[in-house]
Amino acid sequence: MNDLLEYTIRRLIQGIFVVIVVTAILFIIMQMMPGDPIQLISSPRVSQEKIDELKELWGLDKPILVQYFYWISNLLRGDFGRSITTGQKVIDLLKSRLPYTLMLSGSALLINYIIAIPLGLLAAYKKDTILDKVLVIITVIFRAIPDFWLGILLIIIFSVSLKLLPVSGYSGLESLVLPLLTMTLPYLASILRLTRSEVLEVIREKHVSTAYAKGLKMKVVLIKHILRNALIPVTVMFFLSFPWLIGGSVIVESIFAWPGMGRLLWKAISTQDFPIVQGIIFIIALLTVTCNTAGDILTAFLDPRIRAEMKGERT
Amino acid sequence: MISQILREGFKNKTFLAGTIIILTMTIIAALAGVITNYSYDEINISNALVKPNLQHLFGTDQLGRDLFTRVVYGARIALRVGFIAVVIETFIGVTLGLLAGYYGGRIEKVILFITDLTWSMPPIILALAIVTMLGPSINNVIIAIAIVSWAQFTRVVRAKTQSIKNLPYIEAARAFGENDFDIILRYILPNIVPSIIVISTLALPSAIMATTALGFLGLGAQPPTPDWGVILSEGITYINKASWISIFPGIAIVSIVVGFNLLGEGLRDVLDPRLKV
Numbered sequence A: 001m002n003d004l005l006e007y008t009i010r011r012l013i014q015g016i017f018v019v020i021v022v023t024a025i026l027f028i029i030m031q032m033m034p035g036d037p038i039q040l041i042s043s044p045r046v047s048q049e050k051i052d053e054l055k056e057l058w059g060l061d062k063p064i065l066v067q068y069f070y071w072i073s074n075l076l077r078g079d080f081g082r083s084i085t086t087g088q089k090v091i092d093l094l095k096s097r098l099p100y101t102l103m104l105s106g107s108a109l110l111i112n113y114i115i116a117i118p119l120g121l122l123a124a125y126k127k128d129t130i131l132d133k134v135l136v137i138i139t140v141i142f143r144a145i146p147d148f149w150l151g152i153l154l155i156i157i158f159s160v161s162l163k164l165l166p167v168s169g170y171s172g173l174e175s176l177v178l179p180l181l182t183m184t185l186p187y188l189a190s191i192l193r194l195t196r197s198e199v200l201e202v203i204r205e206k207h208v209s210t211a212y213a214k215g216l217k218m219k220v221v222l223i224k225h226i227l228r229n230a231l232i233p234v235t236v237m238f239f240l241s242f243p244w245l246i247g248g249s250v251i252v253e254s255i256f257a258w259p260g261m262g263r264l265l266w267k268a269i270s271t272q273d274f275p276i277v278q279g280i281i282f283i284i285a286l287l288t289v290t291c292n293t294a295g296d297i298l299t300a301f302l303d304p305r306i307r308a309e310m311k312g313e314r315t
Numbered sequence B: 001m002i003s004q005i006l007r008e009g010f011k012n013k014t015f016l017a018g019t020i021i022i023l024t025m026t027i028i029a030a031l032a033g034v035i036t037n038y039s040y041d042e043i044n045i046s047n048a049l050v051k052p053n054l055q056h057l058f059g060t061d062q063l064g065r066d067l068f069t070r071v072v073y074g075a076r077i078a079l080r081v082g083f084i085a086v087v088i089e090t091f092i093g094v095t096l097g098l099l100a101g102y103y104g105g106r107i108e109k110v111i112l113f114i115t116d117l118t119w120s121m122p123p124i125i126l127a128l129a130i131v132t133m134l135g136p137s138i139n140n141v142i143i144a145i146a147i148v149s150w151a152q153f154t155r156v157v158r159a160k161t162q163s164i165k166n167l168p169y170i171e172a173a174r175a176f177g178e179n180d181f182d183i184i185l186r187y188i189l190p191n192i193v194p195s196i197i198v199i200s201t202l203a204l205p206s207a208i209m210a211t212t213a214l215g216f217l218g219l220g221a222q223p224p225t226p227d228w229g230v231i232l233s234e235g236i237t238y239i240n241k242a243s244w245i246s247i248f249p250g251i252a253i254v255s256i257v258v259g260f261n262l263l264g265e266g267l268r269d270v271l272d273p274r275l276k277v
Helices: A002-032 A037-041 A048-058 A064-076 A090-125 A130-144 A147-161 A174-203 A206-213 A218-256 A261-270 A274-302 A304-314 B002-009 B013-030 B067-103 B105-118 B123-134 B138-149 B151-164 B168-175 B180-216 B228-238 B244-271
Strands: none
Touching (some): A002 A064, A002 B105, A064 A274, A090 A130, A090 A174, A090 A218, A090 A261, A130 A174, A130 B244, A147 B228, A147 B244, A218 A261, A261 A274, A261 B123, A274 B123, B002 B013, B002 B244, B013 B067, B013 B244, B067 B105, B067 B228, B067 B244, B138 B180, B151 B180, B168 B180, B180 B244
């Protein structure tokens, strides 16, 4: 158990380091970009003195690494700066947008797993039957459909032709259906595929044959010997796929005019509103690294083989 | 190896189906000028938003351009961008993977840390950030995709190199005084080539999807380029009146992606069945 603790601590430190380096790189590159934020907001008639004054006020006259440390220490105090285009506090924008994104990607993630695991198990158990083949073909197709086109198709089917659901915006639970489907179907296909292939792999292993040979009941073998092992990668995937869903939200939210963080990022990018872009990227990097780290630690926790490898690595 | 692929490949239905789809798409892209009767960017407002018919198989768009022509020329863009991006990411990823696996130690730590960095952000967000910095254009999309995707090659190549580098024949080569460069290039790399081919093939559809996604968001190819993502983003405005603009480019994307996925999975069955991608 001590190894696990040590591993956890090491992974956490590594995670924090990665976040710092990534945000520093992005911060530096963003600052080097063409387009001075002060020139963006001021007219050419503003005097040089006034510009220098503003630069000093915003710390833009300091070396870039110093600026980065200002920025990150402000972030830690909850100050994300202000939008260049509207002057709103970035933290307020994030506070109002993040819940929508989490609502969408969070429920997509849950629905994915609730549906995909049983179906994947079923496909593996009925391997080579018609049911399995149909499921496999469906996953192949859904994995190949880009999420933005899936969204467009769903709009054509449910909003334009059938006139059942609203096209875009947020006006109650009805508006959640299409974005949610767009986010769910492709990932559901991947999770189903993963569950199926992991179960098939475990079924072939010796300890499963042994369990059958001992005369254990089908159900017991399935739950205790197969699922327990096969679901390790699937559980880890739960954490790893969350950042992907957040990433996908940029596209899905743009199509459905969903008032979330992804759409805010897209708009900020097209208006070159860097404080917003930096703030959102920081949050996403933090979320991603947290999820990756959690996934790694969980693998070590669930899979004794990995723990054994960790011990081997140390000696 | 090629004859092995062909011999075993044509027994493998997945490989066969993928080959047929990709071959068809490539021929269509290559013969774009012969197959189509219109120009992909000639505007003819009086002919705008015509439904699919015999003159215009896929109909026309909001500027009266023939959609079939645009989708066919779009195949050229998708294949070219996908191919160049994958060549670049393969080169970077394989080189770093070989170095990390062969030398280990500090070099490996640094390389692994860099791969960790690229994984600290969802690929689409990282690509967005890169394209924002460089400005929207097809070339920058290629750079962004390559930066986002090379790490998967490094992971596999590093693991394979580690498992090979201490085999007796490598030690023999070392004993004969071969230098590291020759050992890596002539003794280790050839053993990894099958896995690299499989991963590259499976990286192509992701590259094409990323290209069209960036085009769709207005951060990739710019109008009037007939990039499939660009066409789709133009079509969404006319989704009520002219849904065909939103349908055909999507079918093209799905076909090419399914084609490469099948081809890649077929190749994996033949070349490296135990590879997990």
